[in-house]
Amino acid sequence: MDLLRTRGPGNFTVEDIAEAAGISRRTFFNYFASTEVVIASVTHGFLDKALQQFRLRPAGEPILESARAALVELADPMTVAPIAELYSMGQANPMLSRSELEAWDHCTVEIIDAARERFAQGSGVEIDELYLRALAGSIISCGKAAMDVWFARCGGDLSPDSLSNLRQLLIDSMSLLGSGFASHSPATPSQDRH
Amino acid sequence: MDLLRTRGPGNFTVEDIAEAAGISRRTFFNYFASTEVVIASVTHGFLDKALQQFRLRPAGEPILESARAALVELADPMTVAPIAELYSMGQANPMLSRSELEAWDHCTVEIIDAARERFAQGSGVEIDELYLRALAGSIISCGKAAMDVWFARCGGDLSPDSLSNLRQLLIDSMSLLGSGFASHSPATPSQDRH
DNA sequence: GTGCATGTTTGCACTCTGCGCAAGTATTTT
DNA sequence: AAAATACTTGCGCAGAGTGCAAACATGCAC
Numbered sequence: 001m002d003l004l005r006t007r008g009p010g011n012f013t014v015e016d017i018a019e020a021a022g023i024s025r026r027t028f029f030n031y032f033a034s035t036e037v038v039i040a041s042v043t044h045g046f047l048d049k050a051l052q053q054f055r056l057r058p059a060g061e062p063i064l065e066s067a068r069a070a071l072v073e074l075a076d077p078m079t080v081a082p083i084a085e086l087y088s089m090g091q092a093n094p095m096l097s098r099s100e101l102e103a104w105d106h107c108t109v110e111i112i113d114a115a116r117e118r119f120a121q122g123s124g125v126e127i128d129e130l131y132l133r134a135l136a137g138s139i140i141s142c143g144k145a146a147m148d149v150w151f152a153r154c155g156g157d158l159s160p161d162s163l164s165n166l167r168q169l170l171i172d173s174m175s176l177l178g179s180g181f182a183s184h185s186p187a188t189p190s191q192d193r194h
Numbered sequence: 195m196d197l198l199r200t201r202g203p204g205n206f207t208v209e210d211i212a213e214a215a216g217i218s219r220r221t222f223f224n225y226f227a228s229t230e231v232v233i234a235s236v237t238h239g240f241l242d243k244a245l246q247q248f249r250l251r252p253a254g255e256p257i258l259e260s261a262r263a264a265l266v267e268l269a270d271p272m273t274v275a276p277i278a279e280l281y282s283m284g285q286a287n288p289m290l291s292r293s294e295l296e297a298w299d300h301c302t303v304e305i306i307d308a309a310r311e312r313f314a315q316g317s318g319v320e321i322d323e324l325y326l327r328a329l330a331g332s333i334i335s336c337g338k339a340a341m342d343v344w345f346a347r348c349g350g351d352l353s354p355d356s357l358s359n360l361r362q363l364l365i366d367s368m369s370l371l372g373s374g375f376a377s378h379s380p381a382t383p384s385q386d387r388h
Numbered sequence: 389g390t391g392c393a394t395g396t397t398t399g400c401a402c403t404c405t406g407c408g409c410a411a412g413t414a415t416t417t418t
Numbered sequence: 419a420a421a422a423t424a425c426t427t428g429c430g431c432a433g434a435g436t437g438c439a440a441a442c443a444t445g446c447a448c
Contacts, residue, residue, distance in 0.1 A: 133339035141331025180374035
């Protein structure tokens, strides 16, 4: 993160990281296949927290409600801080966005698993894979959309106001999803935000 | 594609591609930044076709209906063939899935633009960015989910039966999205498929 | 403490990527 | 035909990523 801040993405080598960490280049590669995965681990940690929250929700609850609750947990300073910083650097940077994409995708896979488990217990009925995957993918997409809009609007600001804005965006995106995108005007958000 | 087929992903170098194409390694890099983007261009072409169809739809039509129509156009042998082959190779391969992810993401961005244009004309009202991005992202996710399920089920088979299966999956995924995922049982697809 | 076993770190060497540069070769314009 | 423009290529270099074997550290038994 220090190197990212000072030199900017793409302007330092693995050797620099190794030196800064007091280890050899070779040792770095023993633990990480590339700089990308190191950086992705930040986003990964962020999304892991959401996953964790999701799994804690009661099994009977509607998935969308669980997702909403899990996502809202993310709108907390300590949690968003690292990813906000990454985002602000990576908005235009192909290398960063790539590893972020991968992290979001990985999260989708995990949500699919979590949701499958939830449905499996209870009914012996066969699970509709399409339902599962389409829903999980949409949830992640909506979460990502909320984050994107938040960054565009607040530029990663961590003030309480900004964070409550993020919370509201996450909630709104889930209700859009739950209402089937109300199939009409896109100019009326469900709620006014200050 | 020949090299992919014969040697498998990751088992050939840019030099091999250049040689097979009768050009120099340097010339390859004049046109493509990496092997990845070459491969991504296949998926890219596939999604471009959907985009194109989407843009052809009447501006008054509900977005989800336009998306459904655009996606269904993809379920045609000539169009799916290349991507089906890629998918069957890339299922387990990190390098391939990565470039595919990027292509899908790029398509999301383009749908957002297309949808924004559509809404912009007509009303002078400010557009809800969250609505736009969440919807576009969800559409893409559902399309991807349908493709994933199809591959899991049919393994990229191009027979008429298999393709009509794909068509139905695409339609189903859009109606799931349109109905807000009916927030109940995941075990009842909207329609029986042979 | 000595010796041994297991695990980690490192240097070395090598292949491959990606790209700047300048020289070469086509193609088109005038 | 000469000049302008576009495309291709070879060369050289910095950096990624990895196998291998030597060096080093740590823990354990005696």
